[in-house]
Amino acid sequence: MQKESCTKGWGRTRHHLGQTAIRLTAIGWSFEHKNAVHSVGNNILLITMLSSSKEIVITHEVGINSLHVDATEGRYLLSGGSDGSVVCYDTVYPLRDSASLCKQHVAAFKTDRRVPRGHKFAVSSVQWYPVDTGLFVTGSFDTHVNVWDTNSLQVELQYDMPGKVHSVSMSQVATSHLLIAVGSEDPMVRLCDMATGACTHTLAGHRDAVLAVQWSISSEWTLYTGSCDGAIRFWDIRRAGSFKVLDQDTSQMGRRPPIVKHREWPISSEKSKKLLKRAFGDKSGATSSHSRKSAAHERVAPKRVHPGMASVNNYATAHNGAVKALLPTNDGYFLVSAGADSRVKLWDVESGCDTLVNYEKTRVKGNRATQLALSPDSSLLFVPTYTTIQVYNLWTGVLLKTLRGHFDNVNCCEFHPYEQEMYSGSNDRKILVWNPPPPPRIDEDGKDVCSTKAKGASGEAEEFSTRPDEDAWSD
């Protein structure tokens, strides 16, 4: 029954690629959902830990490169494996006969290289079609970008790229175009049109492979790209060239003052103000150079010179190494970037300045794209760091927690859009679920359900039976 519901679930977009553009007009609803979640208490999220009640049973025993949860139902988790397989897990309904304490979630479907035109090499990036679960897009190291029909599990469209594909992205807010932005080994960013099945744009400007591609949350025409040359470029796809190149030397202290005034702080007001004061307030002497710089910037900004033409700005770098991940905050005002120089930076999208938030002890290495995650209210930032995931307060950069559980390098994190749940994929062939611990379930007798259950389960050979989680001092 679950299986049926799964397969029926993705019926909506089937073979209606031409008509999807019409439906895109009704997309505003997903935001309402997200806003609802905002108020669900950050304090619980702060004690995020390895889920004891949920477990994803891995079907493909390979490293996980990319994860994505669909935004429509918030039910299906797509994972791209390093053997070219793509597996979808149902995160809502567990396996029916999983009797243990931990609910087991199994794969809803799987595609791999045996499917005609399936990926031959590692899948580097996966994304659901933003409108419904009828389609999903995958990019792979075999230089192809595939658009899959979820119902038939066949490749509907395939785009050839000049090199390994590192990242694919579809705009969550686009209503007038249906473009897949593709970052690949080639310095050119390509935009593939799903309606025509061809590549429409080639955005030239980067000097090295493009690892990160993200559409803007606020504008459907704006695209952010990060490259191995350390540059983050903003593109308006209606115009030629990038309109902004983020420069790590242009910085501003904190968030823009007007926003501080009228916007509510996501973390509790008293504490945050104190933090803010500690971080920026008393450093008036130190900020003189920055203020001068920002003043200069303000002088330049009104001119709106197209930076793609101005060669001076064209060489600016955001990181002293490859930009491995980009992630816009959910309000669209900020952009988080992670670079191979082991830095995570928070950029003000509007001004293009580094907000100088110091994220403690970040370790981001290697030359592969990673995937950061943000909680729905953009308060917590999850950064894969070797075998752990570090949880930061996005606004202050304070390291809140280090999530340990993986045994190999973590490649990607994905926060569930509507639930307080985070998924992480790693090279140790596991997808782990992280969530706040469930409230203890109490029986009528007042006993903890978990422990009684465990007691009931033990009954096999004495020596090897599972024990209840209690003290057992025999001597």
Added chain:
Amino acid sequence: MGRRESRIGRSDRGERGTNSGGKKARKKIDEDEGGGEYDDHRRLADLVDSATNSPLLALDDRSLVSFKALVRRSDANVHAAFDLLYDKLKKHHSQVRYLGLLLMDELFTRSKLFRSLLVPVFENFLLLSVGFRSDYPLPPPQERASVLRKKAIEIVEKWNDMFGQHYKPLRLAHDYLKKTLRFEFPNAREVATLAQQQRRERERRTQDLLKKKLTSLKADYPELRAEIHSTLEQVIECVAILTERKCGDDQQEQFNLDSDEDEFEEYGARNLRSARDEVEEQETIPHETGENEALFDTLRDLYRLLTSRHLVSTQEWLSTLMRVDPEEERQARDTLLRDVIDLRNKLLKAREVCEGAGIERSEGASSKSGADGDADEIIWEEGEVLISNSAISEAIEATSAPAAEADETTRVGAVAEFTAEANKSESEERKESVINEAEETEDTSLKAQLLKEAPVLKWGAFLERWGSDRAIPANNRGLEFENHWGKVDYDVTIPAEKLAESSLNLRAVYYSAEKTEIPPCLAPLRNGGFCPRRDLKRCPFHGTIIPRDSRGKPLEVEKQKPENLSDDSWENKDELDSTIPSESRNVNVELVQQAIANVRQKDEEFKKKVLEDKANVRRERAKRAREHNDACLRAAAIGTSGQGLAEAFGEDVITPESQPKKRRCGLTALLRKKPTAKDRLSRRLLNGRVRDATATQLARDEQAAYRESFPNQCDEDSESAESLQDTCSSIPDILVNMITGLEEFYRFSDWPVTYVHYFSCLAKFVIN
């Protein structure tokens, strides 16, 4: 206050350690708590230190018990223990980590708090104990590291089985180690369940078999029971008759008889009575005599039946009944069991009765006599064996008797006699046997006479048609067979005249070599016997076989050689015979023999001399070499100053490092590399002094070459000259060092001494 208390705690720590907490009760509660905690921590630290500071692979039981008791006391202690153990796990020594791991295992399975402390750092824990990442290998010593890894994997599996359900990191770690890194887990759980399953299966099978047996037993039981009972009755009757007889003989026991009869009828019904019976029977049953032999025979048969069949089968039933698992027929089984036990007791009693009657003894005797009979037969058959010991001794006597005459012919004769005698004795014996048989079968003298005359032949086909002239059928098998050449006449016969041709009535005689007696070597052996080997000409141990006297001394040794000589010159002798007149023949022969003897003696002497010379030369050379070696060693001892020879060898040089330390079998000893023989040798050879000497010598050589090529510069350069002088003065020293080094090398290697000798000569030359 707390500090003071802690100081007190420190001061009398040892005291407290010994007599546990007895004094503690006397102290005030608040003081006790503050100081007690501190004390606990110190004690914990001490315990952990002592437990992890041992080269053994197991924990000390006593300290473990006290450790656990201490940890159990409070949560703070668990925290402290965790910290201590985790620190131990970080030590750069696999043995410490191993013991720490064992302690952790003890606590992990017991304390929930400990589990909750360890699980968050489980990855690190694995890194330290399993060492699953190549950039964090396990510390030395190597073999302990492998032990540690194995144990850690075992423990992870155990923990996962026990608590994996509650601790996800445990499960993940287990999965990762097993599935991704493919570590080999002992799989204890699966193995155990498998073993249990197998055991259950085996039990089930045996139960099935037993049940089958039970059903068959149930079916057959009444019959078998009746059989056994009849046997028992027979025994009783036999015994009754015997006792009756005895009583008939012996009137004194008259009064017993009547009651006995009654009792025998209900034999075994009451224990007490039967016991009494037994006693009486043992007393009353008479010994075997000629009269009651038949009775005893029957009893014996019955006894045999009892012991070999009935008792064995009852035993079998009993074991079946005891082992079988009666599910619904418990009642039936129990009654049957009782019955069988009863039956067995009866049988045992009957056996005892029989044994009391001396059945067993007589049985043994009879078997013994049977064996004797067999032995007799064997002896009878042994008559055919060619030589018995007596024959050998006879032969020795025969040879020793004519020993006085001592010439060759007698020897040959003796051997001939020996063989002849042996043959004769054999044939005689055979004949006797034949006669014996004849006497047994028929006593008619004519036939006996005829038999005496009749030749004994081997059986052959000809015997069947001996003297007959009848035609015989060609197909004497009576089988019908087909021939593919055509029809076969089954009734065809072979006529009598053709029989001769077809050799059916002819006796075929095949050549068979006569069995000749090969005389034994008879050389005296060390144990006083004689060599029993029978070789044709030459015994491999005692040389050519020669006639010997009764003590094994060879006869006619003296004459052997000349005779041989004469044998050699046999042809010459013949020639001489033909040409030279008979008077001078003897003289000539003597002369020739003398000449030959002379020549041979000379040859012998010459050979001997050559051999002696060689030996002398060898001895001389060895002596010279020894002298040289001694001289070298002496020179080294004198020439090298300070510690002299020993230092040159690098041997027993007393330095602060190599001073004999107290042997520690602690943890550092595990880390230390054990030196091999090779290491020792190389250290000695390459010790600093020799190396320096070589270096100096090389430098000198270089200088010499320089001097040769630029002789005029040498005078000008006074400094170099000075240094040259220095080196020259140290040359003997260097060389001596080198020699001693080589000497040492020689001592430890298989190289011949000549190299050393050569080198020492060279050295002397240079010194001079």
